[in-house]
């Protein structure tokens with residue numbers, strides 16, 4: 153069992169300042185396991201409900217009666233099954249002194265299913281659980297993490313083939329079922345094809361008209377499908393950053409299959425050797441580093457952007473917090489070289505630092521402020537967004 157110490161500490165911290173914390177993340181990413189660990193830290197004073205079971209679903213039809221007497225920590229798993237639970241939680245969270253705090257777990261973003269969660273504004277904090285990070289698996293295992301992705305069962309499988317089989321099954325058993333169950337108006341036959349097209353589109357700018365044409369439907373429909381998949385943590389939409397400079401800048405988001413292991417499953421890539429031969433290898437590495445950089449820096453989704461100009465200057469990832477602006481450029485090579493695009497990004501975006509992440513083992517300064525960073529040293533980005541930080 154890999155220790156997810158960083159997540160555990162973050163949740164424990166949030167539980168001190170909020171009456172309720174929601175752990176949100178993809179199916180099978182490890183939410184229930186993490187919640188059990190957090191509950192263990194509460195000693196015997198934790199009670200778990202699982203809304204995937206009929207018994208607990210029925211019990212929580214009367215939330216005040218069932219929950220009011222409990223003390224310590226109350227964990228409610230699969231909250232997306234019962235959005236009507238949110239409003240009655242509010243008076244329970246407003247009791248003084250507070251007899252119990254709540255930990256809610258869900259596999260879809262509030263935008264998709266947890267309507268009603270706004271009734272808990274100010275009382276409920278969100279913690280997004282992502283796949284394993286390099287800090288958790290050990291930075292020298294980056295090649296395995298890249299090929300298999302960060303889902304615990306996939307990463308820890310006994311072989312690459314077993315890992316790949318798990319991911320293939322995961323897409324069918326969980327993802328497709330959940331997306332379809334949510335009744336978001338996506339025709340089942342189209343879902344698989346939509347996935348596949350997104351996998352081939354990985355790392356490119358979203359193009360609603362191409363997708364609409366391919367599926368014989370409207371642009372607003374394919375955009376809704378895209379946002380649904382984002383809501384299930386299946387894809388990442390990297391929004392464009394717009395700097396206040398005279399130049400024109402690209403205004404479309406970039407699309408990534410969030411977990412690189414899932415990308416490889418959709419592309420039927422099962423081994424490192426196969427991955428190297430594919431035309432998508434560069435885009436795959438780019439997506440991998442982007443997720444890991446976001447994980448390592450602790451950036452929130454609204455702090456991560458891409459940037460590009462129609463003239464061809466671009467930056468793979470821009471992390472923004474307050475006045476901090478840190479760039480990450482990804483190179484699928486062991487010997488990165490300084491490019492004009494990097495220097496333009498540095499200047500136009502007024503970056504404090506530009507990291508050029510690569511597959512080699514050398515860390516060196518390419519030019520003032522621009523530093524080549526081996527992928528297995530990505531943990532350097534921890535603290536990169538803290539204000540007053542030197543790098």
Ligand SMILES: Nc1ncnc2c1ncn2[C@@H]1O[C@H](COP(=O)(O)OP(=O)(O)OP(=O)(O)O)[C@@H](O)[C@H]1O
Pocket residue numbers: 153154155156178179180181182183184185186259304305308
């Ligand atoms: N830290 C970990 N180390 C190793 N394996 C893990 C870890 N966390 C979870 N797993 C394994 O991954 C699988 C999924 O974990 P878990 O059930 O906690 O995920 P979940 O997010 O609650 O999934 P679901 O959304 O389907 O309920 C389980 O088989 C679990 O044993």
Ligand SMILES: [Mg+2]
Pocket residue numbers: 183184185229
């Ligand atoms: Mg679970």
